[in-house]
Amino acid sequence: MRIYGLTGGIASGKSTVSQMLRELGAHVLDADAIAREVVEPGTLGLAEVGARFPGVIGPDGRLDRAKLGARVFADPAERAALNALLHPRIREAFLEKTQALAAQGVARVLYDAPLLIENGLHVGLDGVVLVWVPRELQKARLKARDGLEDAGAEARLAAQLPLDAKREHATWLIDNTGDREATRAQVQEVWRALLARG
Ligand SMILES: CC(C)(COP(=O)(O)OP(=O)(O)OC[C@H]1O[C@@H](n2cnc3c(N)ncnc32)[C@H](O)[C@@H]1O)[C@@H](O)C(=O)NCCC(=O)NCCS
Numbered sequence: 001m002r003i004y005g006l007t008g009g010i011a012s013g014k015s016t017v018s019q020m021l022r023e024l025g026a027h028v029l030d031a032d033a034i035a036r037e038v039v040e041p042g043t044l045g046l047a048e049v050g051a052r053f054p055g056v057i058g059p060d061g062r063l064d065r066a067k068l069g070a071r072v073f074a075d076p077a078e079r080a081a082l083n084a085l086l087h088p089r090i091r092e093a094f095l096e097k098t099q100a101l102a103a104q105g106v107a108r109v110l111y112d113a114p115l116l117i118e119n120g121l122h123v124g125l126d127g128v129v130l131v132w133v134p135r136e137l138q139k140a141r142l143k144a145r146d147g148l149e150d151a152g153a154e155a156r157l158a159a160q161l162p163l164d165a166k167r168e169h170a171t172w173l174i175d176n177t178g179d180r181e182a183t184r185a186q187v188q189e190v191w192r193a194l195l196a197r198g
């Protein structure tokens with residue numbers, strides 16, 4: 001089975017592109033969704049996060065994501081601690097899901113992961129699709145989507161490699177500056193290229 005990375009940065013348009021790829025028949029595994037699964041109530045992941053970050057489990061027993069986000073995006077050391085707890089679990093769940101798809105005979109899978117390149121996971125993949133936008137547009141879409149002030153948006157952007165630095169690792173670049181139809185045309189082209197590779 002071929003494994004491709006689908007990456008970008010926060011609010012660059014990965015979910016938008018991954019939805020378009022799914023509509024074309026692609027299998028896409030979503031790292032943000034897996035990151036939620038590994039801290040579902042009752043998991044060891046949630047217990048470990050609760051022990052390391054007191055006060056982040058709400059009265060309903062669920063992770064208070066806004067509270068944890070405020071802590072880890074404000075402080076690189078706290079973020080590194082969370083990453084150390086969760087990234088191995090996310091990686092393991094990704095491998096399990098990939099193996100299950102391979103066993104079903106699926107020919108190719110895309111791994112939609114914002115930190116693919118930061119974590120060195122792009123190495124050894126069959127190719128990388130990068131969803132790129134200029135930084136100012138990325139920030140504007142992030143602020144609009146998440147209702148963030150400038151400082152909050154800057155803190156989140158600073159937690160990732162700039163999109164311009166990710167370009168050198170991209171096999172295919174999707175420029176999501178234009179409207180959704182302009183992006184869809186590029187997605188269709190990339191999908192044809194993936195199919196042509198077998
Ligand atoms: C801090 C948390 C609780 C905030 O949750 P929230 O619901 O507000 O955001 P969500 O999970 O939807 O993430 C939104 C975006 O933030 C960015 N982001 C998330 N975690 C990180 C991180 N550790 N470092 C840099 N950027 C991150 C990504 O671009 C992601 O797409 C959550 O993001 C988390 O558990 N992060 C650690 C796990 C992780 O690294 N996830 C990223 C994919 S592997």
Ligand SMILES: Nc1ncnc2c1ncn2[C@@H]1O[C@H](COP(=O)(O)OP(=O)(O)OP(=O)(O)O)[C@@H](O)[C@H]1O
Nearest residue numbers: 009010011012013014015016141145176178179180
């Ligand atoms: N081509 C576009 N034109 C206008 N708005 C767009 C376009 N693509 C995405 N958006 C909007 O920009 C925001 C970010 O897009 P999206 O959620 O797909 O990004 P993402 O990379 O998956 O973000 P994250 O990693 O933070 O979850 C959303 O509000 C989305 O509706």
